[in-house]
Amino acid sequence: MMVNSRLEQKKEEQFVVHFRVSFKHLCLLSVSCPFLSLMICLLTAYIFQYNDIHESHCQVFNIIPSISSITGISPQRYLWRISIAFHVGPRLIISAVYRAYHLSLINRFAQPETKLKAQVWLNSAFMLNAIETGALCGVTYISNRENYAWHEKLFIIFMISSLTHMFACIHGIEAVAESRNNKKAIQRDLQVKQFLLYASLIFTGGLVGFFMQHRYLCHRMAFSMFALCEYLLAIANMAFHISLILDFPTEYLLIAKKISQQPQDGLRDQKLD
Secondary structure (H helix, E strand, O other): OHHHHHHHHHHHEEEEEEEEEEHHHHHHHHHHHHHHHHHHHHHHHHHHOHHHHOOOOOOOOOOOOOHHHHHOOOOHHHHHHHHHHHHHHHHHHHHHHHHHHHHHHOOOOOOHHHHHHHHHHHHHHHHHHHHHHHHHHHHHHOOOOOOHHHHHHHHHHHHHHHHHHHHHHHHHHHHHHHHOOOOHHHHHHHHHHHHHHHHHHHHHHHHHHHHHHHHHHOOOOHHHHHHHHHHHHHHHHHHHHHHHHOOOOOOEEEEEEEEEOOOOHHHHHHHHO
């Protein structure tokens, strides 16, 4: 009787939906904001402020400005900061939903070591993504022209947390699949994520190498190659986050109120009579 009453109560519960949006579309919109604003900043700065974005301590010839250069001048900095402000909120939601979704997929009958490994990797990916997002905010709102020392440190934190987040995500997905004995189903998805991780590692190596050549040896075009690696690294990072979003094709973000339709006492009495 207790079980039946609970089932009847669940059937009577309804929700009034105040707002509903496709989670996939919201995430794609949030990722496209920094990409589009970055392209606008690059084009406008290159056309109208060419001399400002190519300044460097070496005073050597360069043709590709860095992301910090095109987003640190006015008025491009305002567009970039607004786009990141719109980007950060959904990005944190994506990370929280991604962790909760994969935690729910862990087979409860799997070995305790396998379940623990999956939980550790997924929780680590969530924390690293939070650090990455915080570092992105710091790099955005503390420009290299205002405080170069802090901007440089935050950029290093962003790169390290971004790469380790990718690594943790991949191992978390593998551990979840291992708990379900279903690695073949995620093979294609993992290959895409692994390719983006390897590409990011290559671009990071090129970025560090060319930056050292520019900073200490003042090689011609070294800064342009550094900037090129920076753009490619940013695109790989965005593509990785898009690959996470594509794991949620049918989900919706809802703002709803739960209502319970219970029969009134008077109606109950009438039915009893």
